[in-house]
Amino acid sequence: MTDAEIELSRIPAAGPLYRRAAIGLAPGFGPARRGDRLPDQELVVRGVTVDRDHLTGYDQVCGFRLADALPPTYPHVLAFPLALRLMSAPEFPLPLVGLVHVANRITVHRRIDAAEPLDLSVRAVDLRPHDRGRQFDVLCTASVGTEVVWRGVSTYLRRERGGTESARPEHGAAADGRREAGEQRTPPVPSALWRVPSRVGRDYARVSGDRNPIHTSRIAARLFGFPGPIAHGMWSKARCLAALEGRLPDAYEVEVAFKLPLPLPGTVAFHAAPAWTFALHDPGRGRPYLVGGVASI
Structure with a gap:
């Protein structure tokens, strides 16, 4: 174990972490000054087992078939409380409340059986300027023994005044899907x-444990500038992959960009192309909610 690796005995509960993040926004309760560097930490939990009832509930909410293999987005849910703990810590340079999940890339190295215990690790990297503020990546890894079976990269944006135009050019499957769809x-x-x-x-x-109130409360959504609750981006991604279930390769990378909030309730148009790009659009105005694509590895 390195100095930067912190091994936890179990996955933390998400609810108290959200409450800590919300309290930290109140005057006098948050840190006087946040740093400008991401913490050099990797949170690790070993031997995580899958609760079959929870997996069944996740499958039903997202549209996956009930099976012994984990859906490609399920390890993200398992590791999400670790990411919350990392991002809600007082030393994290950006407050958790207000972060926008703008992109996600998942690499499935092989089929993961629900009976396999997983070692999960999470760290944040690459805090960088963006034309609307600052963004960074949260890297998640799921391993069986010494074998890495799954990786996830979630990109978050903190909108701030005085952003820079030095944002990196987009690339990969999500960028290809955006251009196409x-x-x-x-x-x-x-x-x-x-x-x-x-x-x-x-x-x-x-x-999922993602209880951000912009997804469940009209009042909270309006406080953040939305007319009403919006769907979770990772639900949208999972629902698209559920529609492609049975046609995906054994090992692949799937990348998406979350373009616009998907209002709840609502109707969305799903499009999948033979070139393995897919998208969700507003069926009336044609505006994209999500664009992405799949590539074999």
């Missing part, structure tokens, strides 16, 4: 139309 003047003909009920925000919060 998200930035066309006329969106592609949908493969399906999905009705997304308002309960999706509450249901996904329950199975």
Whole structure:
């Protein structure tokens, strides 16, 4: 174990971490001055086992078939409380409340059986300028013994005044999907139309631990500038992958960009192309909510 590695005995509860982050915003309770560097820490929990009832609930909320193999987005949910603990710590340079999840990339190295205990690790890297503020990546890894079976990279943005135009050029499957689907003047003909009920925000919060109130409360959503609750980005990604289930390769990378908030309730147009790009659009105005793609590895 290195000085930067902190091994925890169990996955922390997400609820107290959200409450700590919210209290930290109140005058006199937050840190007087946050640093400008990401903490040199890697949080690790070993031997995490899957609760089959929880997995069943997750599958049902996201549209996956009930199976012994983990859905590609499920390890993200397992590791999410570790990411919360990291980002809600007083020494973290950006407050958790107000962070925007703008992109996610998952690499599935092989099928993961639900009976396999997983070692999970999480760290934050690459705090960098963005034209609307600052952004960084949270890296998550799931291993079975010494074998890395899954990786996830979540990119978060903190909107701030005085951003810079030095944002990095986009690349990879999500950028390809954006060019093909998200930035066309006329969106592609949908493969399906999905009705997304308002309960999706509450249901996904329950199975994911992501209880950010912008997904469940109209009042909280309005405080952050939304007319009403919005769907979780990772629910949107999971729902797209559930629609592609059975056609995905054994090992692959799937990358998405979260373009616009998906209002709840709402109707979305799902489009999947033969080149393994996919997107969610507003069926009326054609605006993209999510664009992405899959690439074999």
